[in-house]
Amino acid sequence: GNSQSGSGSGSGDGKAKVKLALNWVPEPEFGGFYAAREDGSFAKHNLDVEILPGGAGVPVVQMVAGGQADFGISGADEILTARARGANVVGVFAIYQRAPLAIMARGDRIQSMADVFASGTVALEPGLAYSLFLKKKYGFDKVKIVPYDGGVARFLAENDYAQQCFVTSEPIAVKKKGASPKVFLVADEGFNPYQGVVIVSQATWQSKAELVKRFVLASREGWQKYLDDPSKANGVMAKLNTAMDAETFAEAAKAQKDLISTAETAQKGLGAMTKDRWETIAKQLVELGVVEKAPNVDEAFAVL
Amino acid sequence: MRDAPSSLANSLFLRTARSAASKTLPPFVALVVFLLTWEIGVRWLGVAAYLLPPPSAILSAAKRDAINLLMGAWTTAKTALFGFALSGVLGVLAAVILSSARVIERAFYPYTVFLQTVPIVAIAPILAVWFGPGFLAVSVCAFIVSVFPVIANTVTGLRSVDPALKDLFRLYGASRWASLVKLTLPSALPNIVTGLRIAGGLSVIGTLVGELFAGFSEGAPGLGIVVQTAAKQLKTDLLFAAVFSATFLGLLLFGVVNAVGSRVLGRWHPSEKLDQSEIES
Amino acid sequence: MRDAPSSLANSLFLRTARSAASKTLPPFVALVVFLLTWEIGVRWLGVAAYLLPPPSAILSAAKRDAINLLMGAWTTAKTALFGFALSGVLGVLAAVILSSARVIERAFYPYTVFLQTVPIVAIAPILAVWFGPGFLAVSVCAFIVSVFPVIANTVTGLRSVDPALKDLFRLYGASRWASLVKLTLPSALPNIVTGLRIAGGLSVIGTLVGELFAGFSEGAPGLGIVVQTAAKQLKTDLLFAAVFSATFLGLLLFGVVNAVGSRVLGRWHPSEKLDQSEIES
Amino acid sequence: MSPRETSTEEPAAEVVCTGVRRVFLGGVVAVGGATIRIEPGEFVAFLGPSGCGKSTLLRMIAGLDRPTSGRVEVGETDPCNRSVPIAFVFQDSHLLPWRTVLDNAALPLELLGVNKSERRAIAREVLRDVELADAADRIPAELSGGMKMRVSLARALVTKPRLLLLDEPFAALDELTRNRLDDRLRTLWRERGTTMIFVTHSITEAAYLAGRAIVFSKRPARIVSDRALDLGTDRTADLRGTAEFAAAVRTLQKDLEAADA
Amino acid sequence: MSPRETSTEEPAAEVVCTGVRRVFLGGVVAVGGATIRIEPGEFVAFLGPSGCGKSTLLRMIAGLDRPTSGRVEVGETDPCNRSVPIAFVFQDSHLLPWRTVLDNAALPLELLGVNKSERRAIAREVLRDVELADAADRIPAELSGGMKMRVSLARALVTKPRLLLLDEPFAALDELTRNRLDDRLRTLWRERGTTMIFVTHSITEAAYLAGRAIVFSKRPARIVSDRALDLGTDRTADLRGTAEFAAAVRTLQKDLEAADA
């Protein structure tokens, strides 16, 4: 029984009630969806979207594949991995054209990503594809690798300490404490999976393509609005996420703008994806040993 | 002469007040001393506030974010309480079944350890898919984290029944049910209470962790989410305010278990007996 | 006639064998039945392998990654064992101090709940900075997670001492130390053993969690890192293989506590008494 | 003694021990082959040195322990089946510490399913008989040693068993109370005709109460003597002054001295 | 009885109770104003109905409980200070369940810091005196009721206290063993001159052992009679047959009947 979440079922006023599962709490990285909800884009497309924010560990892919949510947010690498394991989800809209994944470090010594792995301690979440990529590229033999603990306290407390980050999040937090981190995007190193990808289950995609299409259109409008003026959606999200202040919201929204809106999206619209990029990722995942053989990327994403 | 009753009432009042004071004063004094030491220690040693903020900073963060903390605490409390109740009921039940025959105990008791060692990350997807994300799934996390101490303590209690009393019940042909209700469970009560004392704290931490893995909430994010977001934003003061809110929930459960425990155990069990000195004075 | 001694030896051997079988057979049979049910159930209900893989898949993942699992288990075992030992020693010590005076108990016992409700994420940075990441910091996590049950159970045990025996020791002018060593601690042993039984599993999960916050992920990563990696890469079969390795560690500790417990409690405590039927046969 | 009023009188039970031996783990032989036949309605006293095995034998008769070899039958069935109702006053009082005296005494009735008010009324009456009416609402921890034993006695008397086993029930009582309870017990036996086995260390008590006295040897318990005590059915305080009584006491004394040797 | 050999003999203690009352929570008056003076080296028997407050009084004399009003002094100090060594045979045996009989008996010596081999040797000897030499290695759960009480007695006898309190120590023993232990106790008292207070329900035992008998009334305990028993210092089994003994027993009997009324 996988579709009991009422995907697309009509609500009182004829709108389809759907659930969008986030993989983190309300932050600018989801700003477009809140904008779509607040400014009526979802309503315009006859959607009644319930946004479900979650903790860092929520199993979004499994929930979408299992039908507990109609839409979810994930990354291209995770989507391909999930498909390789039999969790058939499809990416339909990519917020980040360039991955906001980065390494931040402190100290004069460090001028490049290579310097990060020359000595000291680096905090990386175990199992992440990009950490495998960095390992392959730079080798981890000169540094101590510790698990990313979800915070930034140690970054400030310890010298010669680098850690993974989202360019829109941790660097801003430590800057507020007076530190000046050096931030290196993983995308610049050659690993650049789409991030903030809206996913649906294969079943939903096949049976309710129309609904999915409406969702994508609404999201695109919402994101455009958010890029134009994030303040209103930020205000809404700030109420839901009290750990972050208004200033941080604004800075984060600014910091991510270039990663979302690129020359390509100017052409094809926000959220666009290309088969080339997906194939590159698939190849890289095989090289990194995350998956045994490259999944068929044609089924993994859909351009609307 | 006419003052006698009122002076009696007075002394009774004084006594009650003194007894209440003797119960609430020590933890209060301890708390104050502890917080002062912390405040001074942190300032003196120059511990960075983003590692360990002084209590004053935590307090002002708590004031600043009072509403969110309260709402978060409410979300977490509901969930933890339900998980705790599940642990209490199912834990005692499981222990009773385990103790019903040596073979069953031998066969299954060891595997209950699994409940204690399984990381939530491993089962969160199953829970989220089976129970739907949110309240129920998180409660089940709290249950899984907190049930083993109830089982282990109840099993010890059920096993420790005075063999002579067992003989007595056997002699009078008591049914299994009667023996359980009238002998074994009452004998095991002190142990069950201890199990619940432990389960109280564990159900709170189980909820905090569960919220990160199986909790979705639009309205009021639980304390677990507050802790995680505060860590990410380096709001260590808020983080500790949330941690202490969680501890406060744990303390509430602890207090409730203690109160119910000493009511039920009453005067008969030595673990609840007052000191000689307290009787005398 | 000449056969008598050998037949005696034989029957003794049979007896020992039968008793050993009666101890190991039930859990073994339970395990086999459980795994079979799981395997069949998962296939029948069509549960997705990325949610809950069948035991056969877990087994083959375990074989595939045997070396990683073994090394991870070794890292985790060392750390958990040290944390467990800390819990055992410091927990009993804390309980003894708490029970030494009613005022101390009232003042501090409630706050030990903090140890149980504090999320590792809150204190991991402090631990990592103070102790340096790795063995010691993770052990301290395991300790923090597992110490409260030891304290709570020991306190119950220390409180439950037969008042008549306390009188006896008072009468003969026993020192506090002598009363503690010769009366209170032995009386509390069944409770302490139960506390350690719970602490065993908790120290394992505490290590798994601690490794994610204050451990190393290269070199010989512990099972916590393996679990996290597997979860991130949706290698659910490997994830469960690691979880079961952790459970196995928990079971080992549980078994050791049980064995030591029944040795120490020996024949005197009813919780360790054999069934009538077992004596007879 | 005013025990529970039931409509149908159950007949007293017969007790047959055949070559009963009990060897404890570690090789302690507590009972070394006892063969006894106790007719329905007999009142038998067991006498013997401390630690000789009397309690162990009683436990086997009650079906709380099994002989290592030999057989015990009560009312022609294995006592472990609990098909014959038995009451037992243990050597120690064994009360439920969390229950009041009243509810401790009422326990056997509760286990038989008698409703609360009825069982309490009966228990209250029996407590009056053992002179504990004013302690009904206390808990065991607030009782003296002798009071606890009397609660335990009351508990055994609330039901109408077919066999009543008493293991030194009056050892902790003063002589006057003890004599009164002796008389009550004797009256009860005459009214009900229950089979009774009574362990005591008091030779005079044994002679006063029982119709038959069995003296056991030092461990392992073997029967040294088994005598009928023909002192009549009506026994009153005066009996203690008679020559027959003194003679009976003297004989038992001799037997005990033989047992102790 | 061969208790611990010490070089310096400690003098026996005097016991003075002045208007001692003990009211338990809930208003139960257990002891209702007792004034007693016991000289050093006296052997006093306490008699009284079950539940009258004897054990409570003994506990106060041992310093294990405090009078609600009035004062208790042992050797001119408050017994709660433990400045005067006292030994106590409780009404129940109260053994440490995890220790062997030998180590239970040796406990008081252990608490005094006597080394292992010495204290075990002494305990073994005392166990022989209470006829338990062969049970030295068992644990309490494997003993009969009477055996447990004898272990408890042995435990009280391993030290040389200045005051020895015995709360019905022989109630669970057969008459022969009881008589033998009576004699031993009497011998011990004569050798050591320890002050002894002995609670018993057996009037003959009280008369046989004690130099003075105090009879208490029903609860709350009040002194009904306080008599010296002038039956000589050398008391042997023959004494039991004499007319003086019978007279003493009869007097005490009367006192008890008065107490019970």
Ligand SMILES: Nc1ncnc2c1ncn2[C@@H]1O[C@H](COP(=O)(O)OP(=O)(O)OP(=O)(O)O)[C@@H](O)[C@H]1O
């Ligand atoms: N569980 C046991 N294990 C080993 N030996 C035991 C056990 N129970 C009793 N015994 C031994 O069996 C013997 C008989 O014990 P029992 O209690 O029947 O004696 P008793 O005649 O009732 O003595 P008393 O008059 O002192 O109550 C004793 O020597 C005792 O030590």
Ligand SMILES: Nc1ncnc2c1ncn2[C@@H]1O[C@H](COP(=O)(O)OP(=O)(O)OP(=O)(O)O)[C@@H](O)[C@H]1O
């Ligand atoms: N903790 C207590 N709380 C309330 N009442 C108590 C408590 N302990 C004893 N009593 C009461 O005090 C009275 C005297 O008890 P005590 O044990 O001193 O009697 P005793 O003379 O030793 O009787 P016995 O001969 O039966 O041993 C009894 O009525 C008893 O119920």
Ligand SMILES: [Mg+2]
């Ligand atoms: Mg006996």
Ligand SMILES: [Mg+2]
């Ligand atoms: Mg008494």
